[in-house]
Amino acid sequence: MRNRRVAAASASLVLLSSAALAEGPGLGRAAAPDEIASWDISIAPDGAGLPPGRGTPKQGKAVYTEKCVACHGENGAGKPNDQLAGGRGSLSGEQAPVKTVGSFWPYATTLFDYIRRAMPLTAPKSLGDDEVYAVSAYILRLNGIIGEADVMDAQALPQVQMPNRDGFIVFSRGK
Amino acid sequence: MREPGSPFVGYGQPSRFEAKVVRIFTSAPGTTGTGASRTPHHLLNGAITPSGLHFERHHSGIPDIDPDRHRLLIHGLVKRPLVFTLEALARYPMVSRIAFIECGGNSGALYQKNAVAGGVQALHGLVSCAEWTGVRLADLLDEVGVDPKAQWILAEGADAAGMSRSVPMAKAMDDAILALYQNGERIRPSNGYPLRLLLPGYEGNMNVKWLRRIKVTQGPTMTKDETSKYTISLPDGKALQFVFPIEAKSVITQPSPGLVMKGAGLYEISGLAWSGYGKIGTVDVSADGGTSWAPAALQQPVLAKALTRFRIAWRWNGGPAILQSRATDESGYVQPTRALLIAERGMKTIYHFNGIASWAVGENGEVTHVYA
Numbered sequence: 394m395r396n397r398r399v400a401a402a403s404a405s406l407v408l409l410s411s412a413a414l415a416e417g418p419g420l421g422r423a424a425a426p427d428e429i430a431s432w433d434i435s436i437a438p439d440g441a442g443l444p445p446g447r448g449t450p451k452q453g454k455a456v457y458t459e460k461c462v463a464c465h466g467e468n469g470a471g472k473p474n475d476q477l478a479g480g481r482g483s484l485s486g487e488q489a490p491v492k493t494v495g496s497f498w499p500y501a502t503t504l505f506d507y508i509r510r511a512m513p514l515t516a517p518k519s520l521g522d523d524e525v526y527a528v529s530a531y532i533l534r535l536n537g538i539i540g541e542a543d544v545m546d547a548q549a550l551p552q553v554q555m556p557n558r559d560g561f562i563v564f565s566r567g568k
Numbered sequence: 569m570r571e572p573g574s575p576f577v578g579y580g581q582p583s584r585f586e587a588k589v590v591r592i593f594t595s596a597p598g599t600t601g602t603g604a605s606r607t608p609h610h611l612l613n614g615a616i617t618p619s620g621l622h623f624e625r626h627h628s629g630i631p632d633i634d635p636d637r638h639r640l641l642i643h644g645l646v647k648r649p650l651v652f653t654l655e656a657l658a659r660y661p662m663v664s665r666i667a668f669i670e671c672g673g674n675s676g677a678l679y680q681k682n683a684v685a686g687g688v689q690a691l692h693g694l695v696s697c698a699e700w701t702g703v704r705l706a707d708l709l710d711e712v713g714v715d716p717k718a719q720w721i722l723a724e725g726a727d728a729a730g731m732s733r734s735v736p737m738a739k740a741m742d743d744a745i746l747a748l749y750q751n752g753e754r755i756r757p758s759n760g761y762p763l764r765l766l767l768p769g770y771e772g773n774m775n776v777k778w779l780r781r782i783k784v785t786q787g788p789t790m791t792k793d794e795t796s797k798y799t800i801s802l803p804d805g806k807a808l809q810f811v812f813p814i815e816a817k818s819v820i821t822q823p824s825p826g827l828v829m830k831g832a833g834l835y836e837i838s839g840l841a842w843s844g845y846g847k848i849g850t851v852d853v854s855a856d857g858g859t860s861w862a863p864a865a866l867q868q869p870v871l872a873k874a875l876t877r878f879r880i881a882w883r884w885n886g887g888p889a890i891l892q893s894r895a896t897d898e899s900g901y902v903q904p905t906r907a908l909l910i911a912e913r914g915m916k917t918i919y920h921f922n923g924i925a926s927w928a929v930g931e932n933g934e935v936t937h938v939y940a
Contacts, residue, residue: 418660420652420656420660421656421711421712424643428641433783435732435783435791437790438787473598474598484916485805490801498796499790503792507791514598517728561795562806564800
């Protein structure tokens with residue numbers, strides 16, 4: 394009796410190890426399209442993922458004044474947290490680089506992605522899509538990248554030409 | 569002892585006499601959990617960092633996640649987008665590996681013009697090493713069925729910042745682990761409970777904690793952290809992007825600032841070496857600011873992409889000395905002097921500093937951070 398039980402256990406172990414090598418347990422559950430849509434908040438540099446909505450620099454200034462200025466300062470001047478505007482021309486030369494949205498960020502889509510997911514720091518994901526477009530527009534306007542009358546939406550934002558778009562070199566070891 | 573000791577406790581703690589062995593931390597203005605904490609390597613030995621002393625970098629505090637409600641979504645350029653519960657992930661074949669994680673900004677102060685006062689914890693404390701156990705990401709990517717044109721993934725955390733980074737598909741399919749355990753127990757909340765991405769050898773920021781979503785993509789998503797933050801600004805104004813593996817590096821942990829030497833005599837110089845490109849090959853130690861070098865003994869086992877403890881005996885004559893360590897990894901790469909690193913890269917960045925660090929020993933036995 395005892396021997397038979399051991400033999401049975403060995404046989405099932407052999408069966409498991411050969412099957413387990415060939416495939417995983419396959420325990421993922423199919424994700425429905427609307428479920429994916431509710432999770433997928435990332436925005437690609439070509440604008441893929443940008444939602445409907447729109448905003449202007451003027452609308453964005455109102456949001457900024459209420460929710461952003463305490464950390465990022467008047468006109469995006471920074472302090473106590475990151476400076477958002479200015480710094481153009483500071484990346485080379487002897488001085489320390491002033492890396493802002495205007496002087497450094499290569500893609501405007503990153504603004505929408507990051508503000509929507511992470512800002513304001515005390516209440517992330519609380520801004521509506523129109524507000525995020527508007528604040529993005531205001532920060533771009535502060536940097537002189539778009540005009541006062543420009544409207545930011547899913548079509549316009551990826552088209553914005555960021556000044557430092559070509560300022561990056563993909564790293565390769567030993568070069 | 570002449571009386572019985574204290575009773576059992578469910579989860580043990582260090583001796584009350586070790587109360588000074590703690591992380592130090594700073595938070596961003598107006599926050600309490602957004603910033604970094606640093607490992608007290610000057611008070612530790614061996615190669616494994618205790619889980620409660622592992623360095624931390626949080627972008628919006630530590631989320632309190634119920635594992636029964638946590639989900640991982642894998643979607644994008646895949647045949648079958650899938651959702652995994654923690655219970656499901658725990659049934660997949662597991663692997664364990666010992667790996668360091670180092671923040672891309674560790675030792676960044678050494679790019680500054682003048683040597684900053686500080687010790688190994690303040691200057692180099694954003695690196696730690698643990699045994700991580702979890703599921704191979706490649707197994708799950710096989711299950712969802714990756715589109716051949718997908719070259720990247722985006723990994724996203726469930727923290728309030730939704731910290732997200734793009735990772736090359738080649739790395740995801742090579743040795744990436746979805747880690748559930750750290751040093752044998754479930755990962756600490758501060759290190760990503762209940763699920764973190766482990767990318768052995770890659771800069772810490774990419775090892776996304778509180779992992780909730782992986783999107784398979786054709787190109788990089790160009791997130792805030794991989795564009796505006798973790799890029800290396802060069803003297804000519806350009807910036808190196810996608811600098812992922814940590815180059816070979818070492819630091820002496822004992823003696824080091826804060827540990828006063830008590831008189832001439834025999835000491836052990838000990839420290840840590842690591843490389844994101846593989847195993848440490850050799851570590852040389854100098855007590856005269858790099859004029860002469862002697863090979864240190866490497867504590868076995870020496871593991872790829874893990875901290876390696878080195879040790880060498882030193883007879884201190886009581887006079888001034890400058891201690892340095894220099895690591896060479898199995899690829900043949902030699903840790904550069906600070907001067908050489910800065911000649912190549914400049915001083916406009918805070919990231920990926922791996923130059924040789926120097927501790928000066930004074931006649932009074934005090935140890936200080938210097939450039940030499």
